[in-house]
Amino acid sequence: MIKKTKLGMATALAVSLGASVAFADTVKIAFVDPLSGPFSPTGTNGYAEFQYAAEKLVNEQGGVLGGDMFEIVGFDNKMSPKESLIQVQVAIDQGIRYIAQGNSSGIAHAITDAVNKHNRRNPDDRVLFLNYAAVDPALTNDACNFWHFRFDANADIKMDALTDVMAKDENLKKVYVIGQDYSFGKSVAAAAVSNLEAKRPDVEIVGNELHPIGKVKDFTPYARKIVSSGADAVITGNWGADMVGLGKAIIDAGFDGPIYTYYAASNGITRTFGEQGTGHIYLVSEGAVNPPASDRTAAYVEGFEAKYPDHDITQPRIANTIEMLAKAINEAGTATDVVKVAQALEGMEHDSIWGGKLYMRPDDHQIIQNVDIQEHTSEGIQFFMDASDWGMKLVSEVEMAGMDSPTTCKMKRP
């Protein structure tokens, strides 16, 4: 009798243990971005940020749905749209329901199309696309769909915020716009020109040109043109070596105004500009950490720097992405029915860890957030970049930038 009870208890224990293991699922998020090749520094940095955000903001807080943990699974897309689609398919085949991607709008277009088709054909295992950095405005306009959510301000919103700040500068008379010769460079230039014309018709665009992407050996001639044009400010969407080459050449040529950029920070860029960039390099981005918005922000960044000394928080929106996804899953009460999760994400309001509010606009799934103009400097910096003596400091903030920006999105809802 006693033996039987023991056996029964053991069985019950085993069953309950098994059950609790079955309940404590993991919610997997596929991180599809370059993890090898020339673009891998950006990719691996984003990967580290995702892993840290999942660990710190979700798993250490007890997970979602009362115990489910987040897991970030890396998929190397080698910066190619074709390879990305293969990796997305592999991820879906593994039962992953959340795809995160950000580097290159071209790839984002390919993925959003593929996800849309997949979800139409396979209503039983639909997936969501969390776009954390691809900023082509079209993704939340003509090319939008219900499964795509963008957690970064798009290029038009950023330019809107940047020109808001520039327009306040009374001394601004002449602006030079220069960028890489491809879709993103062109859209930055177009947005800069139209915004400046609307806000400051008296400002003259003294130059608007594109240079071959990744092919310019010496940026000096471009810099000479900029200085000779008498420009007071430069706007560029350049990234990588093109950003450093252009920036250094412009400063060397004797330009003493601001250079407004989208991507002139971290990944070696801050360190390379060093003292030379002080007072010249400005960045339009979200989530400035100097000064940190709260103790929680500071602790988060400190923890990251301790865990990943070789990386920086370059994309604060990744923390927003993870937090909002976790919140949506909890509200929906499920991690597998992504329609419910998407519905919870739509219209969600959230207090960002970086300070300020986040609002996922339901019309087009474009997040609305504060956009910051930051300055490359060595003074007043608590969190440095590239393990150097420089970092980005908040200069001015546009609250809920692009809240009323128009959209042409007409999405079909399931």
Place this chain on the structure above:
Amino acid sequence: MELVLVILIDGLVYGLLLFMLSSGLTLIFSMMGVLNFAHASFYMLGAYFAYQISRYMGFWPGLILAPIIVGVAGAAIERFGLRKVHQYGHVPELIFTFGLALLIEEIVQFFWGKNQVPYDAPEVLQFALFSIGTNEIQAYKVFMIAISVLIFLCLLYVLTKTRVGMIIQAALSYPRTVEALGHNVPFIFMGVFGVGTALAGLAGVIAGPQLGTFPGMAFLLGSIVFVTIVIGGLGSLWGALVASLLIGWMTTFAASYNVAMADILMAVGFEMPEEMSEHALRDIWTLTLPQIGPILPYLLMVVILVFRPYGLFGKRDA
């Protein structure tokens, strides 16, 4: 007018930099008949070595030490790699140097990472020496010009006025005869390869702070160096100089003036089509000079090869 003067100086800096790369390559090419694909990789190595040295000892020791290290490495690669492959003919040699270029790029990424490194000009040269109009000319640029000119004069002296130079010149044209006269031709080859790569290394040392020190820097300059030596004529130092300056000024001027193709076409008498977005030739109509600037050297090479296959100053067939 002021801009022209500035561009002349900028073009001179870039041209002389090309010359330092191409002078070594043209000697190696004409002597061994092998296209050294890895030549620009030695240029990159020079920049990275100098960066590493500059972190501990400052810029100036790097200026001396880095090219020497690169040159020794180059000589060792010739002695223990290229010479072994040489007996199998030119194609294996070509593949060897091509593989070497890839290897060096991977090594650089392994040790220094994929990001740009903060290799800067020395502080004593970080000031504007003078300005023309609003454009400033940095002291470092003038320093680059001085170093390059110095190197050119040294090379010219060694090759034309010294015994070593005469043997090298002879070995270029008649290696067997020179060998029969008792000279160690393989040793001369190794020496030339070493000096050639050291020159590339020196070019990297002084170009690194100016053009950026990153793993793609070799690839960016690699092809243009070959174009330079083909235009200049193989084995000709003067040819390398003239071609380098030509390319330097050509690309700098092209990038500096926004001459639109539409203006040229209209000046010649064509009429601007009304609806550009649908026009068959709209790509040609919307071209600007800075856009076609990068292909001008290649265009010049084709023209030279058609009308003067020996190159501007060459004596042998390319």
